[in-house]
Every structure is written in C-alpha cells, then in structure tokens.
Amino acid sequence: MSSKKSRRSTRRHYRQAPGPTVQPTNEKDVSALLSGGAPAEASSTLKWASGRAHVARANNINWAAATWLVMIHVGALAAPWTFSWSALAVLVFMHWVCGGVGICLGYHRLLTHSSFQTQRWVRRAIASIGCLAGEGPPMMWVANHRLHHARSDQDGDPHSPHDGGWWSHASWLAYKVGGKDQGEYFRKWAPDLYQDRYIRLLDYGFIPINVVASLLFVGVGYAIGGATLAISWLVWAVFLRMVLVLHATWLVNSASHMWGYRNYETRDDSRNNW
Template sequence: MRLGSAGMASPSAAPRDLAAQPVPWFERLLVVLFVVVPFLAVLAAVPFAWGWGLGWRDVAVAAAMYLITGFGVTVGYHRHFTHRSFQADTWLRVVLAIAGGMSLQGPVIRWVADHRRHHKYADREGDPHSPWRFGPGFAGLARGLFHAHVGWLFSPERTSRRRFCPDLLADRPIRFLSHNLTYVPVVLLSIALPALAGGLWGGSWQAALTAGFWGGPVRIFVLHHVTWSINSVCHTFGKEEFSVRDRSRNVRWLAVVSLGEAWHNLHHADPTCARHGVLPGQVDPSARLIWLFERAGWVRDVRWPDPDRIAARRVARSA
C-alpha cells in the first residue's frame, strides 16, 4: 500500500487485525444493495418530486428519520460503542444500536471494529479507508478519495471483531443485535417506519408511499454520503486546529449536517471526548443530545472536554 506523506511510518496491518475468513458473498451482496438502491432512489427522486409526491409531511418524516438514524450512528455507534465516551443504561444502549442499525451502515459490532481499526492505523497502512492510500497527486488522491468514500466498503477483507471488539462480543444484547439474521428486521424497520408514519399522518396509501420514499431510500442515501464524507473529505480538506499524527481535519460546512462529526481533527486529537466541536462557534448537536441524556439520568461518566488537554493539543497559530 502506498501512502501520501513522505517519511510517514507505515506499519503493516498485523494478520490478526483481519478475520480469518473474508467477507461472505451474501454480505458483499447486501453492501451492494444498501449502496446502490438508495442511489437509484435519489436518481428517481428528481422526476418524482418534479410533478408530485413531495410535501411538508414528507420533509418532516424524512428529517425525523435522518435525526433518529443519524444520532444512532454519531452518538451510538461512534461516541458510545466505539470510543466509550459515556456509559449508558442498557435500554438506551439497545435503542442506540437499533437506531444506528437503521442507517443501513451494518450491524454495530462490524461498524465499531472497522472504526477502531481506522483509529489504530489512521492514514497509515492498515487503515481501511484512508484517502491517502494511493499517494499524493491528482490521480492518487482522486483514487484515494473514491476509496475512502465508498470503495472500501467492497473490500473482501473483514476486520477482526475478536481483535477490536472483545467488549461488545461479551455484551449479550449488543452481540444479539449484531447477528446477520437479527439485523434484517432492523433494516425492514428502517424502510417501514417512515411509510407507516406518513400513512397514519396523511391517512392514505399515497401519503405512505411518498413518506416511505423520502424517509426511506432518499434519507438513507443522504446519511450514507454524509457519514462517508467524514472518511474522505475530513481526512483531505479543512483546518488542522489540533495536533495529530494523521490527516484528520475540521470541516465547518459539514458540521451541522453531520451532527457534529465533521469536527474531526479534535476527535482524532482526543478520541474519547464526548464533544467534538470544542472551540467557540463549533456547533455539535450530538454532544448536546448526550448532555440531555446526562440530565435525564440515562447516561453517566461522560468524558467532557478538559480545558488543559484541549490547550495542550491546540496548534499554535502564527502571528
């Protein structure tokens, strides 16, 4: 593997970081379906919305589904399960795992294993989705951005769950929700819930159809590409406001729609911090939701930013 920074250390990914068996064919087929079907739905959305089929009810349902599944990824999959930024009651852990699964980004343990491996090898050999995989320059970076954004999803390699997620494998409810057969109802719920909400609200099959379309495949498509942009855009463009050993950057224009995840430079500087947007004006909706959970007594031991740690990692600004 070629990387994009001269002199950067490139330790090989140890074989134990990968599962003994590659990704089974049926799981690779599911990845194709989860990526391609929402994409085709968005292509159909333009003529579909041009004449009919999009109203405020559909927008509201789609926005609600985006927030539910988006927070499931950012607060659940990422900050809680991957980095253990806070402890949560068992019922909330289950809800977050289901909400994250409804994003159609895969079962929680698989997602966490890949992300923990990413942090171990960030922008070095072994990182499953570094945009610098093929080196600098226009051709190398263009190829790398595609790989980081979506290409890596089709890799036959599977990150070892035993290596990276022994804690989650020992958690019976989370292990149960990570089985392929258990994940199927979660996928169906992600598609059926917006249609059900739209149908009950609008009182017609047409209302169910349009809300199901915008709150289902279109919402999944948008959330997929926002999430994948953290892998690609936030490791290529933006500001380095905190000292890190990789290419992670803060990308302001992506921050709100990513629910705070685009403050990615701070996240790599202090991965267990529950808040990623720590500087003035850096909006972080996911951190606010964690704060609300803490106020309700549902979460505890939240790792909020420590001013001294933040100051120590801050990049000195030139005069």
Template sequence: MTIATSDNLRLDWVVITYMAFIHLTALFALLPSNFNWTAVGLMIFFHWVTGGLGVTLGWHRLVTHRSFQTPKWLEYFLVLCGTISCQGGVIHWVGLHRIHHLHSDTQPDPHDSHQGFWWSHMAWMLHKIPADEQISKFTKDISGDRVYQFLDKYFVLVQVVLGLLLYALGGWPFVVWGIFVRLVLVFHCTWFVNSATHKFGYRTYESNDCSKNCWWVALLTYGEGWHNNHHAYQYSARHGIKWWEIDLTWMTIQFLQQLGLAKNVKLISPEQT
C-alpha cells in the first residue's frame, strides 16, 4: 500500500471545494440578521442528532464496530442521522475507520498521527488517498444493503432536503445555523478524535499506537474522547471505563437496553478495567 503523505498524493479538489464552501458559508452566522436564539438551539439539537446519535452511536459504535445490535429500522434511522452530518457516505466512512484501526498510527493509516496534527485532523481528506481503493474490502457487511447504498451515494441530497425544510420553517437563520455552522462544528469535533486524542491526554492501556484519553474531546463528542480505552478494546460499547470518564453515548446505549432496543452489547470484563 502506498504511504499516505501530502508529499506524494494528489490534492482532491472536489473535497477541497466542498469543505471551503461549507466553512465559508458558515461565516454568514456573523451577520446580525442571521442570528436568533431559536436558530442556535436548533444547531445544538442537530449537533446531538448528527454527531451524537448519528456518527458516534450509529456509524461508529453500531455499524463500524458492531458493539451492540438494534432492530434494523433503528439502525437505518441512526445511519440516516449520521448521513446528515455530511461527512461523506456511510460506507466510505466505515471502511476508512476500519482501515484506521487495522493500521493505527502506521503508514497505511489514512490519518496517521505521526504525519502531524494538521494531517490527522483534516489535511488527509483533502488528498486522494490509497485507502479509498480498499473500501470495498472492509465493508462487505453493508455495501450490498440498498439503504446503505442510497445514503452513501446521496448524502449531499439528503442535506439539501433538510436545508429546504429548515428554510421553510425559519428562513436563512435556520439554514445558516442548522446546516452550515452545525456542519463545521460536528466536522471538527469528529476530526479531533483523529488528531487531538492521538496527541493530548493520558493512557490507561497499551494499545500499540498513540491513542490517548482526552477529557475535552470526550465532552465534545459524546464520549469518543476516551480513545485509548477504545483502541485497546475496540469492540466495547462503553468507551468511558473509569467512573469519571463520562460517556454520554454509553448512557444512550443503556437507555436503549432498557427499552429492549439494544441487545448483544459487548463490554470488557471487570478484570480488564
């Protein structure tokens, strides 16, 4: 596999344009005419729906690692929530994340932290990376599912439909805050898991990589910041192992268990804590 560094990879101008458009459009939130507290509240709500329920609970712990099981309708709902985060297609995202765990912090890792903070945070996705060619190999369990195929292919269209709905409900403030500001914040919160938690924090377990437990990333990402715990025990539905390691996503899984909607929940043994 080709070593992924900015020195030997071509820029992906589609992604660069996409990211620039979203970040620049979010700046319209600075206009007083686009501000109201309802729009801010909407942004916070969708941050949780897309970043918490979608990316963290759905795409990551449920689909990527199969840390627990849900009814198919709920799985599809959570995948849809993640799709609204607009972090690419779900099949592509899951494939890259599985590759990351297989090669964490080594040269084939798409966002190898040894290449620097900027690279692991977002620069890697601005290039055409070799790992893209390996996606099908790592996503055979979901790539044949028509719902996954649709959401993977039309994730931008889903966002446009949501934007039109928000515009109808609250005009441009709802669009600016509910779409663009929210996208930027969820983007960077997710990316901090790739960058900050491989640089800042403490290590509880030996995981043969640079992963660390970072409390402030855990707060921003509903528990994903307990990254050393996760890399040591990737299958575990609970990332916050110690009593002080608050893991809101694990609390959500417990709630789903109480409702009978989460089963076969995988956890580490008491001896491993």
C-alpha cells in the first residue's frame, strides 16, 4: 500500500512541477548534451515535446506511424498458421541484422551517440539497414532518443512511464513528437543528420525500402517453395520479426524504467532487469 501511495505521490509531483523543456539550438549543444552536459540554453516558451500532456492531441496523431504499427502486428497474427523452418531461420538472421546492426549499432551507438566514427558509405548503409527494423527513419529515431536522454523521466520525456506504462511502451509512437513541424524538430535535435541529404532521403524512403525488402522475401520464398513458402517468409521474416524487434526496443523504454534494481542513484528511473 505504501508503495502505491509513493508512486502516486511521485506522479503528482511529476505533473505539478514541470521543468523547462531543454532545447539544443545547434550541433555544439547536441554534442554537449550527448557527452553528459547540458545545452547552453533552455527555454520554457517552446516545447517541442513535453510528455503525454503535450504530445497526445487529436490533431497531432501520426496516422502513417499508427497505420504501420497496426498493419505489422495484424500480419504477425498469422504466424501460427504459416510456420516453416526456413522462415524461422531467416527471422533469426534478420533479427540480428536489423535489431543488432541496424538499431543497436547504427541508430543508437553511431547515429545518436556518435560512439564511434566510420566512413560515410558505411554510416549510410547501416542507417538503411536500421530502416528494415520497422522502427521508423533514422532522423526521427535519433531526435526522439536524444530528447529522451535530455529529459529522461522528467517533463519533456516523450516516453516516460510517469505518463503510464503503455504510453512509454508503445502508444506514444502514434503521435508526432515535436509537433507538426517535423523539419524544425529534426533541425533542433538531429542537426548533424539533417545535414546529410541521404539520411534526409530515408525519411521519405522508409516505406518504399520496407516494401521492396518484403517483396524480395516473397520472391525468394516463392522461388524456393512456391506460394506457401512465400507467405511463410512474409509473415515470419517481415511481420513477426519486426514485432519482436519493436517490442524488444520498447521494453527498454517501459520495463527498464519501471522494474528492476539500480546500482547508482541517477536523476532518471532507469533500472537493470536482469
């Protein structure tokens, strides 16, 4: 009982005492933010994203993202009736390629945090692979994640469990973090990526890339085993694989900020789950 009261008290405090939204104004500020510092300026007058209360508005729904997420989840429901060992093998391999290389190495360590440097063509190739994970184009992903690090579990965090477990897990993705002017949002939070024309092009090419990749899986499956295997590969190697990668990432946003143990006291609620 006392634990529930404490949780409610924390949520009340969180909502009643919002802090200013930190906004990087240039690439130097973003670098300072990622290295553990803070941007040179903070303003409470412009809020590119301020948690559920400021993001979840009827006129701010991202219909393309919402439709995309519903579609791949519905497609994954056919998995029990379309199983094949070859489709499972492709799923496991593509899960590693898209989730491990595309998201963890590419979107997260390379593009968001600049943890290492590489040649431009490698950077662009990894960014393209990241698109196949189904988590959105790189500029959107990076801008949202940098904003999360700047305001983790505070006012302004786009996916804090303080706004609800399901909100932090998935439903926040149905809205446009940063409002309708996504270009301005990307220039604020991902100026380094915005300067790369190829990365900007992936914003428009995200759906076509995934459609082409899906058709390739269908084509190869059909060539090997006919229509039955083609459908099996589509469901398992595309829909189910994306759903598994998505929820693995989403659990970091939700479960890893809700349950588990802490080695250090930090300003956010991040935790270890195993």
